[in-house]
Amino acid sequence: MSIKTATAHINLNALADNLQHVKAQAPDSKVLAVLKANAYGHGLERIAKALQTNHESVDAFGVARIDEALALRAAGVITPIVLLEGFFDSNELALLAVNNLQTIVHNEQQLAALCDKQLVLSQPLKVWLKVDTGMHRLGINPQEFSHYYQSLKASANVENDIVLMSHLGCADDLTNPVTARQINLFNRITQGIDAERSMANSAGVAAWADSHYQWIRPGLMLYGVSPMQNQNDHSIRPVxxxxxxxxxxxxxxxxxxxxxxxxxxxxxxxxxxxxxxxxxxxxxxxxxxxxxxxxxxxxxxxxxxxxxxxxxxxxxxxxxxxxxxxxxxxxxxxxxxxxxxxxxxxxxxxxxxxxxxxxxxxx
Missing domain, CATH: 2.40.37.10 (Lyase, Ornithine Decarboxylase; Chain A, domain 1)
Structure with a gap:
């Protein structure tokens, strides 16, 4: 008699196949693979290394907090990493610069810290400026966009190529009109700005081509789970x-x-x-x-x-x-x-x- 206790089988071939499917959905977009929360329970370092070494590698990783990013760097991961909640304290900025970490900016405190003329970082940081287009969670108000964007552009601590981003709140529901309104608002806010943009999560990748822009941010579908309500996607495999x-x-x-x-x-x-x-x-x-x-x-x-x-x-x-x-x-x-x-x-x-x-x- 052989008894197997609870075991999670992680199929890295399925992960590679899912990544190819994601890229086929948005062939003109770069991929930021979301690895927060221990890569959705699949193993942070394990998934990052598999995606980093795959011949169809991703362009960046997204994590929620700096400890996740530092764990990846300690494991030898060299792919660009974006902090999806941004930094929590101005004291973290030097650590971001030394470890070549990118940050989202979504509030006044973060903006003030980066624009502090007393702060001199070892190298300027790449920043993703997050605008709230209707989810009302993280992000600056649309009317604040010009102030934030121009302030970041003027800061010596910020790289010149700022990425503009927002987040879809209802993209898993094809009948919900909110998504189209979010995309339209994002287009109006960023119109005429020469910058890369990012909006699509997994549901955006799967169902809203107008949200793909230059960067997509797949999470759940990378792990083989359909992001859409009441739909299974047989083109992806559970990891x-x-x-x-x-x-x-x-x-x-x-x-x-x-x-x-x-x-x-x-x-x-x-x-x-x-x-x-x-x-x-x-x-x-x-x-x-x-x-x-x-x-x-x-x-x-x-x-x-x-x-x-x-x-x-x-x-x-x-x-x-x-x-x-x-x-x-x-x-x-x-x-x-x-x-x-x-x-x-x-x-x-x-x-x-x-x-x-x-x-x-x-x-």
């Missing part, structure tokens, strides 16, 4: 397949209960399987009864509450499944997006929530 093993099977009589709180009972005689995975591994605690699990080529439903270390599935009265058989929780053959729907969450959260005790297998 992560989460699996574990059956560690027990037992007969269950009609009317008997399973799991904490007796939240599910069998309506007929059946066989229950126990899979060695739970919320302690990152499997969603709120996955509902009926959430599919793939075992021996067929889907079987989750039954009962998710425990810290185990879930239970209804294998059916005629089950021939045995201890040691592999259970796929999401990935190849079972889209993570579908599991997210059953757990009333989003694929991003499931991928990012994989915990340290999950084994990693890279191919």
């Amino acid at each position: 992560m397949t989460l699996q574990s093993s059956l560690i027990a099977t037992r007969k269950l009589a009609k009317g008997e209960y399973v799991g904490y709180g007796g939240a599910w009972h069998s309506e007929q005689n059946t066989i229950i399987g126990v899979v060695a995975i739970g919320y302690g591994d990152g499997y969603p605690r709120h996955a509902k009864n009926g959430t599919p699990v793939l075992i021996n080529g067929r889907r079987v439903p989750l039954v009962g509450r998710v425990s810290m270390d185990m879930i239970t599935v209804d294998l059916g009265i005629n089950s021939q499944d045995k201890v040691g058989d592999i259970a796929t929780l999401w990935g190849e053959g079972l889209p993570v997006k579908e599991i997210a729907d059953w757990a009333t969450t989003i694929p991003y959260e499931l991928l990012c929530n994989i915990t340290r005790r999950v084994q990693i297998a890279v191919s």
Whole structure:
């Protein structure tokens, strides 16, 4: 008997294929690959090195915070890196310059720090100026654009080639008129400016060609998950397949209960399987009864509450499944997006929530 504990299989060939698909969607754009949150749970350094060495390499990486960027530099990653939240303290600016890191500017404090005439950096920084076109999260107000842009252009601490950017908030929904309004506003704000521009996230890449500009910023679709609502993209492949093993099977009589709180009972005689995975591994605690699990080529439903270390599935009265058989929780053959729907969450959260005790297998 061989039992496999919870294991996330990372398929770097799928990652390379997905990158090629992204580039085919926007062939005239440079690619900033988003690696924040441990590369969406896939391994920050691992994914960066795979993308950096691929013959179809990316043009830059995007991370949320400086510690992620420094981890990549420490791992030998030389590709340009952009801090997508910008710097948090003016004391970080010298560190950005020494490590050749680029920064987004989205508020007055960042602008003031870069334009401080007392600040002399070892080299000027490449800046991405972020404009809020309607998402109302990060970004300067459109009426402030000229002030920010001219101030940055005049600063000795800023490279001359500033990238102009915004972020799409509703691009995953083709019926939502907000995206077209955002693109139109961005075009008006930046009209006549000789600068590279960037707006498209994964959903923008997939569905809004007018948002591609000179730079695209794919995240979720690089990892093989469709960014669009209620749509799967069969041109991309999941990079992560989460699996574990059956560690027990037992007969269950009609009317008997399973799991904490007796939240599910069998309506007929059946066989229950126990899979060695739970919320302690990152499997969603709120996955509902009926959430599919793939075992021996067929889907079987989750039954009962998710425990810290185990879930239970209804294998059916005629089950021939045995201890040691592999259970796929999401990935190849079972889209993570579908599991997210059953757990009333989003694929991003499931991928990012994989915990340290999950084994990693890279191919």
